[in-house]
Amino acid sequence: MSFTKELIPQSPPPASVRTKPLDLIRKRLFGSIGSAVSSILILYLLVRFVPPILNWLIFSADWVGSSRDDCTSGGACWAVITARFRLFVVGFYPAEDVWRVWIVLALLPVALAFALVEKIPFRRYGLIFAGLYPLIAALLLAGGLGLPEVATSKWGGLLLTLVCGLTGIVVSLPLGVILALGRRSNLPAISSLCVIFIEFVRGVPLITILFMSSVMLPLFLPPGTTMDQMVRALVGISLFASAYMAEVIRSGLQSIPAGQYEAANALGLSYWQSMRLIILPQALKIVIPGIVSTFISLFKDTSLVLIIGLYDLLGIANATITDTKWIGLSNEVYVFTALVYWVFCFSMSRYSLFLEDKLHRGHKN
Amino acid sequence: MSNLKTDRKIDYSKMHVSEEVAIQINQMNKWYGQFHVLRDIDLTVQRGERIVIAGPSGSGKSTLIRCINRLEEHQQGQIIVDGTELTSDLKNIDKIRSEVGMCFQHFNLFPHLTILENCTLAPIWVRNTPKKEAEEIAMHFLEKVKIPEQANKYPGMLSGGQQQRVAIARSLCMKPRIMLFDEPTSALDPEMIKEVLDTMIELAEEGMTMLCVTHEMGFAREVANRVIFMDAGQIVEQNEPEEFFNNPQSERTKLFLSQILGH
Numbered sequence: 001m002s003f004t005k006e007l008i009p010q011s012p013p014p015a016s017v018r019t020k021p022l023d024l025i026r027k028r029l030f031g032s033i034g035s036a037v038s039s040i041l042i043l044y045l046l047v048r049f050v051p052p053i054l055n056w057l058i059f060s061a062d063w064v065g066s067s068r069d070d071c072t073s074g075g076a077c078w079a080v081i082t083a084r085f086r087l088f089v090v091g092f093y094p095a096e097d098v099w100r101v102w103i104v105l106a107l108l109p110v111a112l113a114f115a116l117v118e119k120i121p122f123r124r125y126g127l128i129f130a131g132l133y134p135l136i137a138a139l140l141l142a143g144g145l146g147l148p149e150v151a152t153s154k155w156g157g158l159l160l161t162l163v164c165g166l167t168g169i170v171v172s173l174p175l176g177v178i179l180a181l182g183r184r185s186n187l188p189a190i191s192s193l194c195v196i197f198i199e200f201v202r203g204v205p206l207i208t209i210l211f212m213s214s215v216m217l218p219l220f221l222p223p224g225t226t227m228d229q230m231v232r233a234l235v236g237i238s239l240f241a242s243a244y245m246a247e248v249i250r251s252g253l254q255s256i257p258a259g260q261y262e263a264a265n266a267l268g269l270s271y272w273q274s275m276r277l278i279i280l281p282q283a284l285k286i287v288i289p290g291i292v293s294t295f296i297s298l299f300k301d302t303s304l305v306l307i308i309g310l311y312d313l314l315g316i317a318n319a320t321i322t323d324t325k326w327i328g329l330s331n332e333v334y335v336f337t338a339l340v341y342w343v344f345c346f347s348m349s350r351y352s353l354f355l356e357d358k359l360h361r362g363h364k365n
Numbered sequence: 366m367s368n369l370k371t372d373r374k375i376d377y378s379k380m381h382v383s384e385e386v387a388i389q390i391n392q393m394n395k396w397y398g399q400f401h402v403l404r405d406i407d408l409t410v411q412r413g414e415r416i417v418i419a420g421p422s423g424s425g426k427s428t429l430i431r432c433i434n435r436l437e438e439h440q441q442g443q444i445i446v447d448g449t450e451l452t453s454d455l456k457n458i459d460k461i462r463s464e465v466g467m468c469f470q471h472f473n474l475f476p477h478l479t480i481l482e483n484c485t486l487a488p489i490w491v492r493n494t495p496k497k498e499a500e501e502i503a504m505h506f507l508e509k510v511k512i513p514e515q516a517n518k519y520p521g522m523l524s525g526g527q528q529q530r531v532a533i534a535r536s537l538c539m540k541p542r543i544m545l546f547d548e549p550t551s552a553l554d555p556e557m558i559k560e561v562l563d564t565m566i567e568l569a570e571e572g573m574t575m576l577c578v579t580h581e582m583g584f585a586r587e588v589a590n591r592v593i594f595m596d597a598g599q600i601v602e603q604n605e606p607e608e609f610f611n612n613p614q615s616e617r618t619k620l621f622l623s624q625i626l627g628h
Contacts, residue, residue: 257471257473259469259471259473260473260475262436262469262473263467263469263473263474263475264475265434265435265436265462266434266436266462266465266466266467266469266536267462267463267486267487267491267535267536267539268459268462268463268487268491268539269486269487269490269491270459273490273491277486277490278475281477282475282476282477285477359477
């Protein structure tokens with residue numbers, strides 16, 4: 001029995017396929033007895049616990065005061081944050097020069113916007129500005145060219161956390177790329193050098209690296225030269241992060257099919273051209289989640305500089321809790337610190353999603 | 366297999382084999398570890414020749430043409446392309462690669478670049494062609510392979526046959542003097558084989574020197590001026606297509622032909 005049939009034209013889906021929001025809630029939350037029970041349980045827990053938490057956090061909190069004795073209403077004592085706000089943001093940076101920090105912090109979002117957002121007016125000049133930003137920031141913060149010098153031992157709080165975190169991020173990405181390419185190199189000298197570095201650094205805790213950079217590095221430097229304590233921490237953090245970054249990037253390089261290398265070679269592209277134009281753009285795109293994970297853990301790991309005597313955000317928090325005026329307010333101080341870390345880490349994570357989405361558009365295959 | 370999947374009339378007027386030597390391979394040997402993959406290969410290709418290399422899988426046909434642009438390294442013997450000998454000298458390798466185009470079984474387009482960017486990349490970076498001019502050249506060849514309207518799409522949005530035609534256009538943008546094809550139709554649906562073969566025939570009609578590893582015996586019969594049969598890393602037999610198909614000499618060739626043409 002053979003037959004032929006006319007082509008059926010396209011038609012819209014039936015009404016049952018399109019669901020109204022209310023139906024969706026009923027279906028998802030109360031679709032079965034099990035899901036109805038768990039929905040009701042979760043609702044109960046929300047009603048039971050969210051109001052008291054909000055009450056403590058906001059409604060019956062004290063916002064201003066000069067010591068913990070001013071906090072009388074029974075809620076959170078945010079006075080500890082507002083009274084010591086400058087300490088949390090800039091540490092012991094001298095008051096008469098603190099405007100320099102404000103400029104640096106105000107320019108940071110501008111530089112980030114130019115560097116990270118593609119469709120932004122004046123991007124060509126913006127990129128130059130973003131490239132110069134670290135130099136501008138270093139000059140303003142440390143002093144020089146007529147500005148009085150401020151020793152890095154005075155830097156602290158969020159400022160120090162950002163300096164350590166952003167330096168680590170900016171240095172570890174290119175260094176990680178070079179180490180990853182080096183590890184895959186055909187030249188045994190280069191590849192074994194990279195393997196030794198990566199495996200050594202990954203095999204020791206960051207604390208050890210920070211101790212070593214703080215205690216051992218001066219032994220290797222020529223006598224008489226001194227190296228700033230914070231710079232040593234920055235070197236340690238950057239090297240530590242780049243070893244991890246190298247392995248993340250290497251996993252991306254390995255996922256690129258051999259055919260891509262061959263096609264690039266067959267067209268006559270040199271090694272560096274094919275890496276820059278063909279391999280790295282694809283490999284880095286694949287490992288964006290891994291790269292951002294590394295950035296996030298690096299940003300949080302910077303709190304370890306505490307142990308070599310630097311007062312970053314967490315260092316200031318710890319000092320605050322033991323301050324006689326504010327003693328014992330660990331809940332407030334740690335909640336605030338956690339919130340600050342979370343804001344930065346969450347922003348990074350959202351940016352990575354945005355970037356993945358943007359790079360995927362058009363050529364998903 | 367025996368029928369060429371094209372109905373066009375082939376124009377032989379410009380298919381002219383000159384005396385000039387394009388590729389000279391002398392006593393070439395290659396090993397993968399202990400495995401002797403190419404054995405005593407001697408081959409001279411004159412300019413304008415269309416050579417089809419056939420043979421069972423694992424016979425070394427792909428390896429042979431991949432040695433010609435040094436995607437694989439040979440360990441013994443000589444390969445001379447356009448008067449330049451392939452040695453470990455990177456300068457020579459780059460020179461040869463920019464004059465020898467290659468198409469792969471799996472196209473190997475760059476998925477993160479548009480079709481146009483795929484085509485302009487090498488001219489811009491290897492030949493230092495200005496971007497505008499490179500784009501004009503690219504559009505010229507995309508028109509030639511009949512997909513100029515896809516120029517701003519990404520490879521993932523194209524069908525296999527279209528991707529392979531882009532790959533051919535990408536190679537042509539470097540104005541190569543020799544084209545290598547490594548099983549260009551093996552990864553394609555039957556419906557798309559024809560469009561790629563048509564593009565290859567057009568190239569042959571313009572007098573391009575071509576080496577094709579392919580199982581398309583119809584193409585070999587109609588377009589090639591020489592068919593090379595390889596087995597176990599050796600060139601077993603070579604002849605004009607007419608003779609090769611109708612009057613094969615070696616037992617191995619006869620067996621191979623009976624297997625692929627027999628049904």
